[in-house]
Amino acid sequence: MSEELERWRFPRFFSDIIDEESGIIYMNDEDSKHIVSVLRLRQGDKAIVCDKKANDFLCELSSIDNNRIAQFSILEKRKNEAEPDTEITLYQAIPKNDKLDFIVQKATELGAAKIVPFLSKRCVSRPDAKSASKKVQRLQRIAYEASKQCGRGIIPEVMPFTDFTSAIKNLDKDTLPIIFYECGGKKLSELDLSNKKIAVFIGSEGGFEKQEVDFATENGAVPVHLGERILRCETAPIAALAVLMNLTGNL
Secondary structure, three states, rough: OHHHHHHOOEEEOOEEEEEHHHHHHHHHHHHHHHHHHOOOOOOOEEEEEEEOOOOOEEEEEEEEOOEEEEEEEEEEEOOOOOOOEEEEEEEEOOOOHHHHHHHHHHHHHHHOEEEEEOOOOOOOOOHHHHHHHHHHHHHHHHHHHHHHHHOOOOOOOOOOOOHHHHHHHHHOOOOOOEEOOOOEEEEEOOOOOOOEEEEEEEEEOOOHHHOHHHHHHHOOOOOEEEOOOOOOOOOHHHHHHHHHHHOOOOO
16 A cells, blocks of 8 residues: 555545635534544544545644534645546435445445436335435435445435436436346447446336336437346446446546
């Protein structure tokens, strides 16, 4: 490991209040509690704080006020090196149980820029609006923690639940949509992946119905398969993202 990389291997946090002019970073209540009570950092100890815009700040703990709120002093700034140069949005059909928790965590680790849960025809799990809203909050928290753990420069946004038709119709025109279909399609290695914005559609436990794939194709999506083995719905997005990151030079 290079000496330069080692200099940046400290506990990581995100902050919305970074005053570069004064050189001070203010932490929120929750992170301050973790810094003081769990990590037990002391004045002068170093940490990395990211501004959620792919900028990292090497800093040291300068003070803890009477309310146990931590403040850091900025020592150095650099561009976060963990963010891919290809923006991949994962559209994931809602699976049963807590599989979506796992998918969001691993998609964050692999560099997904955004995660959009959606309902397709074969989704067994169909939460009501109140449950879906609570689930999104939980998933956003999972993305936040995973981003800290893996050194991301942003926190991927977990979008509100939507439906398959809306997800397809609302795609940006400059995005390459890819729909993974176990009954046929191209290989990822056969695609032109020079586009810097890619949308990846993954089905639930039962996959997609042919009519859904046809609809996606009519709207510009490219059907793709991941080989002759049928992958579980929680395995497929990990495999797809890993291969795409590798093919685009981001892994």
